[in-house]
Amino acid sequence: MKVDVLAVGTELLLGQIVDTNSSWIGEQLASAGIDTYEHRKIGDNLDRVVRCIESMLETADAVIICGGLGPTPDDLTREAIAQVMGVPLERREDLVDWIASLFGGRGRQMPENNLRQADVPVGGDVLPNPIGTAPGLKCEFNGRVIYAVPGVPYEMQRMVNEHVIPDLLERTGERAVILNRSLKTWGASESGLAEMIARQVDDQSNPSIAFLARGIEGIVVRLTAKAATFDDAAALIAPEEAKLRSTLGDLIFAVDDETMEEAVLSRLGARGWTLGIAESLTGGLVGSRIAGIPGASKTFRGTIGSYATEVKRSLLGVTAEHVVSAECAKEMAEGARRVLGADVGISVTGxxxxxxxxGAPVGTVWFGLALPGLPAEAVTTRLPGDRERIRQFSTISLMNLLRMRLDALA
Incomplete structure (x- = not known):
């Protein structure tokens, strides 16, 4: 079965919004073993949207349309699908009542414009949207099927996972379970990882092994298994995951939805240790990521944004002559631990x-660690990219260094 994707919205063509929805949908289709050969973007023009859908249906068994289901006049997906099918729109009173109830639950009156979201091409079915006012659509036409989902990412993702993918799998005659396992890595390039596990990748088909580059979040090695049941799929993944872990070792910092900061906090929490941070070039980025995790207050004491040299000296007690140095990084980590009353102090300067x-070139970064019962240490690296990338890479690299040191203690 061939399923293609159409993203609707002039804002996508103008670069005002990056089309991440199509990429995400493509990833889900691939994980489900469904072929997709083409993704298109089209502006908010009824005639062009109609022609685009008709053209895609000439070669695809199904088209997933993302966006254009809102309440404003430029939301034209409903009208375009109706024209392609050669049918009128009908206003569904059950949808009117449901949309009105959403507004009523917020203490607001439903605007007249939102009535458009209750319009459905005659013969089409509705895909429920429990978290938004835009119902999705499933419309069969000449042996093909058109799905329409909202452009709001979290609404779209839920609808695709709960309705579109299961319906597509049923149409293919497969009732398989698709299970993904994502091993998140930091510290090696995509090509380096590929060389390390090349034989395992070549030997595998189910589960398949793929690489997903996530920029400042590292590289994901994803295992995808297809089987009759969840337990069968998990059994396929388990031995291959074990092999990957044996090869990649401490390059793996987290699994699936876990983040680097969660990995760090869980390790600190297991030891009952608290954390204090001193930041220079990152200006609070490390602390912000740590504080963003629910329950961080049990472990996280705070971060000191010691950007200026005089703040390093007066607040953290730094005496090093040069602030981009091993000595400064160690003194900052010790100062964070002392000032914040933490068990562990970490720092970054560069x-x-x-x-x-x-005299240090752009990209030079020093990390400091002060752990209980151990002398403070400093580690340096040279990071690539522009100013923002260097700051972001520094943030995750510092957390990764702490993770690895905590694992080594175990």
Whole structure:
């Protein structure tokens, strides 16, 4: 079965919004073993949307249309599908009541414009949307099927996972379970990882092994298994995951939805240790990520944004001559631990650019760690990219260094 994707919205063509929805849908289709050969973007013009749908249906068994289901006049997906099918729209009173109840639950009156969201092409079915006002659509036409889902990512994702993918699998005659396992890595390039596990990748078909580059979040090695039941799929993945873990070792920092900061907090929490941070070039990015995790207050004491040299000296007690140095990083970590009353202190100082500092070139970064019962240590690296990338890479690299040191203690 061939399923293609059409993203609707002039804002996509103007670059005002990046079309991440199509990429996500493509990933879900691939995980389900469904072929997709083409993704298109089209602006909010009825005639062009109609022609685009008709053209895609000439070669695809199904088309998933994302966007254009809102209440405003430029939301034209409903009208376009009706024209393709050669049928009128009908207003569904059950949908009117349901949309009105959503507004009523918020203490608001439903605007007249939202009545458009209750319009459905005659003969079409509705895909429920329990978290938004835009119902989805499933419309069969000449042996093909058109799905329409909202452009709001979290509404779209839920609808695709709960309705579109299961319906497509049923149409293919497969009632298989698709199970994904994502091993998140940091510290190696995609090509480096590929070389490390090349034989395992070549030997596998079910589960399949793929690489997903996530930029400042590292590289994901994803295992995807298809089987009759969840337990059967899990049994296929388990031995291959074990092999990957044996090969990749501590490059793996988390699994599935777990983040680097969650991995760090869980390890600290297991030891009953608290954390204090001193940041220079990252200016609070590390602390912000740590604080974003629910329950972080049990472990996280705080972060000191010691951007200026005089703040490093007066608040953290730094005496190092050069602030981009091993000595400074160690003194910052010790200062964070002391000032914040934490068991563990970590720090980061360096040069994000555009100019060098203390003779250190742009991208030079020093990390400091002060762990209970151990002398403070400093580690340096040279990070690539522009100012923002250097700061983001520094943030996750510092957390990864702490994770690895905590694992080594175990």
């Amino acid at each position: 040069v994000a650019g555009p100019d060098s500092q203390d």
